[in-house]
Amino acid sequence: MSRVKRQIAPYLLVLPGSVWLLIFFAVPMIAMLSLSLQEGDIVHGYRFTGHWQNYTEAISSYQTQIFRSLLYGAITTIVLIVLAFPVAYWIAFSGGRRKSTYLFLVLLPFFVSFVLRTISWRQILTDEGPLLHPLREAGLISASFHILGTPFAVIAGLAYNFLPFMVLPIYVALERIDPRVVEAARDLYANPAVTFRRVIFPLALPGVFAGVLMTFVPASSDFVNSEVLGSSETTMIGQVIQAQFLDNSDYPTASALSFVLMLVLLIGVFSYARILGTEDVMKVAAR
Amino acid sequence: MTTTLQRPQQVDAEDAARIKPRRRLTGGGMLHAYTWLIIGWLVVPIAVMIAFGFNDTPGRYNQSWEGFTFKWYGRLFEYPDLTSALLTSILIAIIASLVSGALGTGIGYALGRYRFAGSGSLNLVMFATMSSPELIMGASLLSLFVSAGTGLGPVTITIAHIMFSISFVAVVVRARVITLDRSIEEAAADLGANPWTTFWKVTFPIILPAVFSGVLLAFALSIDDFIVTAFTAGTTKTFPIWIWGATRVGIPPQVNVMGTLIFAIGVLGALIANIRSRQTKRAG
Numbered sequence: 001m002s003r004v005k006r007q008i009a010p011y012l013l014v015l016p017g018s019v020w021l022l023i024f025f026a027v028p029m030i031a032m033l034s035l036s037l038q039e040g041d042i043v044h045g046y047r048f049t050g051h052w053q054n055y056t057e058a059i060s061s062y063q064t065q066i067f068r069s070l071l072y073g074a075i076t077t078i079v080l081i082v083l084a085f086p087v088a089y090w091i092a093f094s095g096g097r098r099k100s101t102y103l104f105l106v107l108l109p110f111f112v113s114f115v116l117r118t119i120s121w122r123q124i125l126t127d128e129g130p131l132l133h134p135l136r137e138a139g140l141i142s143a144s145f146h147i148l149g150t151p152f153a154v155i156a157g158l159a160y161n162f163l164p165f166m167v168l169p170i171y172v173a174l175e176r177i178d179p180r181v182v183e184a185a186r187d188l189y190a191n192p193a194v195t196f197r198r199v200i201f202p203l204a205l206p207g208v209f210a211g212v213l214m215t216f217v218p219a220s221s222d223f224v225n226s227e228v229l230g231s232s233e234t235t236m237i238g239q240v241i242q243a244q245f246l247d248n249s250d251y252p253t254a255s256a257l258s259f260v261l262m263l264v265l266l267i268g269v270f271s272y273a274r275i276l277g278t279e280d281v282m283k284v285a286a287r
Numbered sequence: 288m289t290t291t292l293q294r295p296q297q298v299d300a301e302d303a304a305r306i307k308p309r310r311r312l313t314g315g316g317m318l319h320a321y322t323w324l325i326i327g328w329l330v331v332p333i334a335v336m337i338a339f340g341f342n343d344t345p346g347r348y349n350q351s352w353e354g355f356t357f358k359w360y361g362r363l364f365e366y367p368d369l370t371s372a373l374l375t376s377i378l379i380a381i382i383a384s385l386v387s388g389a390l391g392t393g394i395g396y397a398l399g400r401y402r403f404a405g406s407g408s409l410n411l412v413m414f415a416t417m418s419s420p421e422l423i424m425g426a427s428l429l430s431l432f433v434s435a436g437t438g439l440g441p442v443t444i445t446i447a448h449i450m451f452s453i454s455f456v457a458v459v460v461r462a463r464v465i466t467l468d469r470s471i472e473e474a475a476a477d478l479g480a481n482p483w484t485t486f487w488k489v490t491f492p493i494i495l496p497a498v499f500s501g502v503l504l505a506f507a508l509s510i511d512d513f514i515v516t517a518f519t520a521g522t523t524k525t526f527p528i529w530i531w532g533a534t535r536v537g538i539p540p541q542v543n544v545m546g547t548l549i550f551a552i553g554v555l556g557a558l559i560a561n562i563r564s565r566q567t568k569r570a571g
Contacts, residue, residue, distance in 0.1 A: 010401035115530050119538065163325070224513065242422070258422070261422075
């Protein structure tokens with residue numbers, strides 16, 4: 001009796017949560033797939049007709065935005081690796097007793113709503129704001145110089161919002177490095193640069209990989225930064241999907257676009273995983 | 288979040304001493320300054336948000352600095368629809384964090400304690416929910432609700448928030464259950480406690496701090512969420528949705544004050560949780 005109980009115990013424990021995830025994570029994906037193959041409009045209703053032309057139409061109408069989103073996402077990710085690695089490195093190796101304090105400071109933006117943070121940046125970067133107004137008064141920049149509305153503003157906003165997601169995994173990977181390994185490299189007459197390139201960086205790669213995953217995916221599907229900090233020249237695919245779903249109620253096109261975005265991201269992530277070596281990826285996923 | 292914050296304390300003085308000499312070689316001073324520069328960058332918009340909550344601006348248009356005032360703290364609830372949006376957010380966050388706390392704890396405990404068929408695919412689904420773009424989760428949930436013909440509102444928002452919080456709670460709880468010393472439970476059983484009593488009198492109190500951090504994390508995820516909420520809200524306004532809608536007509540200083548208060552409460556809560564976990568670690 002008690003053995004049977006022990007065998008069914010884990011299933012009883014995971015049942016409610018798993019059912020919830022099944023109904024509200026897995027089933028919606030199927031609903032979206034079905035919707036993306038339907039025809040009709042909001043007034044007359046939709047009918048499933050296997051209308052795969054939704055996909056070709058969506059891709060041909062919005063290829064610029066899809067490409068731009070992937071480009072912005074890629075630039076943001078590369079910028080973040082460069083920006084975040086030294087921070088993670090310093091906290092991991094020289095943070096000493098203050099490590100948790102520094103990590104806490106890096107996480108501070110998460111205590112403010114995503115939307116509010118981004119709007120705060122708009123307040124700072126606007127033409128009459130505390131940054132550009134004094135510079136223009138002093139004659140250091142011309143009257144036609146703007147930051148808002150440019151790709152720079154959008155990418156800077158994305159980098160700002162996702163920086164902690166790059167610092168944390170790299171920090172965790174660096175923090176796990178056994179100091180004796182680094183010591184051994186020194187004992188074998190490796191100079192600091194060689195030690196970094198041949199010992200520390202390879203050991204940090206799983207963290208960099210996790211960081212790339214955690215920043216590239218949300219950055220290239222973001223619609224807040226471009227909407228708040230950008231212009232019609234910086235429209236990203238997330239904005240298109242959001243507008244098609246919520247403003248135009250063109251559900252089939254919007255679902256098709258969502259699926260295209262998801263597929264592109266999945267293909268990107270998997271080919272990246274192949275290049276890096278699947279073993280490292282499995283290690284990251286297993287964590 | 289708590290787990291990453293706790294890790295550093297495990298580095299003992301010996302390790303620190305061993306790492307120290309290399310710091311001189313790599314120009315630690317420059318890296319130190321650089322780290323503070325990045326932290327400064329991270330703090331700038333928060334400081335601006337807090338500062339403009341004290342701005343003596345004449346009306347709703349809160350863009351340039353007009354002088355210092357406390358008046359917005361006194362007139363915090365001047366916009367009834369903003370107040371109700373904030374209350375809606377808090378109510379949804381409470382329900383979502385409690386429900387996902389219960390469901391996530393079940394999964395986390397089972398994954399940490401038992402080996403069972405299907406645990407691999409459960410892990411995979413959890414990984415998928417945590418790494419999927421919010422846009423796709425929001426869009427697919429909207430597709431489901433549209434296809435099923437249900438209306439959108441506070442209920443659908445709460446359902447969505449529970450969905451994306453479960454995995455985070457489960458991961459936090461699982462981490463604690465894995466490190467659990469099972470001899471304590473065996474001792475309880477030896478002293479005649481049945482499994483039910485053992486769980487509630489011994490196991491649950493030990494994992495309670497992890498459950499608590501999971502619930503807090505879920506609360507934080509829910510109250511700040513914008514993207515999934517935008518898709519599942521319909522005409523319902525939560526705090527972030529209200530702000531989003533107000534960007535074109537001007538964001539009143541009350542929003543900055545509310546943002547400041549949420550920030551202050553969050554930071555205080557995290558600090559207290561951190562200090563308490565340090566105390567229990569010292570006691571244990």
